[in-house]
Amino acid sequence: MENALTTMKQDFERNPVNYSSDPSFMDTVGASLAYKYNPIKDFMVEQERFPKFSEKDFIAKDHIPKGYEPYYSTLIRATNTDHMDFLVNQVDRSMEYREVLAQSGLGASLAAELFDPVNLLAIPFAGGSTFAARFIRSGLGVSSVVAAQEAIRHPLDPLSTTSEVALNIGSSFMLGGVLGGATGIPAARRAGAIQSASKEI
Numbered sequence: 001m002e003n004a005l006t007t008m009k010q011d012f013e014r015n016p017v018n019y020s021s022d023p024s025f026m027d028t029v030g031a032s033l034a035y036k037y038n039p040i041k042d043f044m045v046e047q048e049r050f051p052k053f054s055e056k057d058f059i060a061k062d063h064i065p066k067g068y069e070p071y072y073s074t075l076i077r078a079t080n081t082d083h084m085d086f087l088v089n090q091v092d093r094s095m096e097y098r099e100v101l102a103q104s105g106l107g108a109s110l111a112a113e114l115f116d117p118v119n120l121l122a123i124p125f126a127g128g129s130t131f132a133a134r135f136i137r138s139g140l141g142v143s144s145v146v147a148a149q150e151a152i153r154h155p156l157d158p159l160s161t162t163s164e165v166a167l168n169i170g171s172s173f174m175l176g177g178v179l180g181g182a183t184g185i186p187a188a189r190r191a192g193a194i195q196s197a198s199k200e201i
Contacts (some may be wrong), residue, residue, distance in 0.1 A: 023100050025108055031100035032112040034093070036149065039156035042090050050083040060084065074158035087158075094159045113175055118145055131181045138180020139173040146172035 023031070054060065060078040068075060071091050078084035101109050113119050119142055147169050154160045 023104050025104075025112070027100055028104040028108045029112040029115045031097045031104070032109065033116060035097040035101065036116065036153060038093065038097070039090075039153050039160075042086075043156045046083075046086065050086070051079045053079060055080045071158050091158050094157055098159065110171070110175055113172075114179075118149060119172060119175060135177035135181035139177030141180070142176025143169050143173035 058078075058080050060076050061072075063078065063081060063084045064072065064075045065088060068088060068091060071087075074091065075084060075087050078087055104112070150165045150168055154162075154165050
């Protein structure tokens with residue numbers, strides 16, 4: 001879980017967002033959404049803002065800041081100093097999203113997923129007469145959508161790993177299964193089922 005949950009800086013200026021060591025739930029929601037969607041947004045901004053080829057006398061490898069060598073494969077595509085700053089900031093923010101999620105804990109991080117409409121897309125279509133049938137159909141529906149989402153995010157996030165992708169897809173199966181399975185349970189029992197399943201996850 002540590003792989004998938006560990007930092008956040010704000011958009012494109014290098015001004016840190018000062019989260020406390022105990023982030024609020026809305027901090028968690030913001031970090032969760034930024035973790036998934038900012039790499040895509042950053043890529044679009046990068047394509048529009050920076051030249052495709054290096055400016056004269058600019059050699060990217062000579063401008064990679066000390067300590068950022070592990071992100072060489074991302075930073076090496078910088079075409080000028082502004083582009084390098086942009087990419088370094090992307091690395092910083094990507095780390096910060098993960099840190100906020102790690103500090104938030106598993107329960108809050110899972111609850112934050114309820115604010116992402118993508119996770120809810122497949123649930124209304126999940127039928128089944130038993131909790132297990134609804135769990136499986138909803139889990140498969142949501143994890144399929146998240147798998148497609150991860151296929152886009154993964155190559156654009158400088159910190160993303162294959163194990164993180166697998167964890168995200170697996171977690172989405174469990175979350176979708178719990179929510180979909182609970183749709184056929186009376187309201188009073190539904191809250192208990194979700195709470196109980198969340199503890200097991």
